[in-house]
Amino acid sequence: MGKILGVVNQKGGVGKTTTAINLSACLALEGLKILLVDCDPQANASSGLGLQRDDSRHSIYDVLVGAAPAEQVILPTEIATLSVLPGSKNLTGANVELAGAEGRETRLRNALATVKDHYDLVILDCPPALDLLTLNSLVAADSLIVPMQAEYFALEGISELISTLERVKAAFNPDIEIEGVLLTMYDDRTNLAQQVTETLREYFKERLFRTVIPRNIRLAEAPSHGKPVALYDGRSRGTEAYFELTGEFLARNNMESPRSKERKAAADRPKAEVRFWPYH
Numbered sequence: 001m002g003k004i005l006g007v008v009n010q011k012g013g014v015g016k017t018t019t020a021i022n023l024s025a026c027l028a029l030e031g032l033k034i035l036l037v038d039c040d041p042q043a044n045a046s047s048g049l050g051l052q053r054d055d056s057r058h059s060i061y062d063v064l065v066g067a068a069p070a071e072q073v074i075l076p077t078e079i080a081t082l083s084v085l086p087g088s089k090n091l092t093g094a095n096v097e098l099a100g101a102e103g104r105e106t107r108l109r110n111a112l113a114t115v116k117d118h119y120d121l122v123i124l125d126c127p128p129a130l131d132l133l134t135l136n137s138l139v140a141a142d143s144l145i146v147p148m149q150a151e152y153f154a155l156e157g158i159s160e161l162i163s164t165l166e167r168v169k170a171a172f173n174p175d176i177e178i179e180g181v182l183l184t185m186y187d188d189r190t191n192l193a194q195q196v197t198e199t200l201r202e203y204f205k206e207r208l209f210r211t212v213i214p215r216n217i218r219l220a221e222a223p224s225h226g227k228p229v230a231l232y233d234g235r236s237r238g239t240e241a242y243f244e245l246t247g248e249f250l251a252r253n254n255m256e257s258p259r260s261k262e263r264k265a266a267a268d269r270p271k272a273e274v275r276f277w278p279y280h
Helices: 018-029 061-064 091-097 103-113 134-139 154-170 191-207 218-225 237-252 258-268
Strands: 003-007 032-036 082-085 119-127 143-148 177-186 206-212
Touching: 003 018, 003 134, 018 032, 018 082, 018 119, 018 143, 018 177, 018 218, 018 237, 032 218, 061 103, 061 206, 082 143, 091 134, 103 134, 134 154, 143 154, 154 177, 177 191, 177 237, 206 237, 218 237
Parallel strands: 003 119, 003 143, 032 082, 032 119, 143 177, 177 206
Antiparallel strands: none
16 A cells, blocks of 8 residues: 555644554554654654664664665564654754755655555654654655644644645645544543534544544553553553554545454354253
8 A cells, every 4th residue: 555644743742653653553453564754853753662762773864865775774663564764863953954955855755655565554753843854744645644632722733734734735745635633632521622622523524533542641651661552551541542543544544454354254254053961
């Protein structure tokens, strides 16, 4: 398939990297081959999957500046079908170094063109800014997931993102669309959360995911152990929510995971007849 999905929001602290890590992991645990690309200079998606910080290691920075091809930089993770193209703090300098470079907006798209067809899905964890790194991600992506909290300022931020997206569509990537808006760190006990949800539903309609990601301590703890929440605590509310999001995402894209096919096949097998003694 080779679809490229950007996880983007210029506002920080909205669960963007948490979503990139855990959606990637859940899709991979469903048997899909996933590549997570860490485009953030903080490299939290890389460390959240167990990759220790290593400034001597090649990263997406080297790919963007043409020092190494993407296929040589990709690393495995604890999940067999999940790979990561790691980030590094050197990405901070990429905004300056690429400012006057030819084709600066298309560096990431061109780099991923050689590897994307080896994966069912490529997921981009974008930095919390509307800079050249995010622009590269928007130019490379086929669609976007926008994580956001149910707060007033989040509504203001998403209008800026939509404005930027329209300019990118006009200049570089006419086919890019918002796949969905995802509510994160959600607490349905507050009136504000319910009001913001209704406002988003009126505007985005079916593009607002039905799944919401709750506030969950296991989601917050998992990155410090270098694991997605599904491996850290498979029974937590956070794990359940991200598997639910995975199912909704696959349904929207008319995709069926290998694990889903296995579950259906098992359910269709005739059950063995139970016999009780004395046998006749």
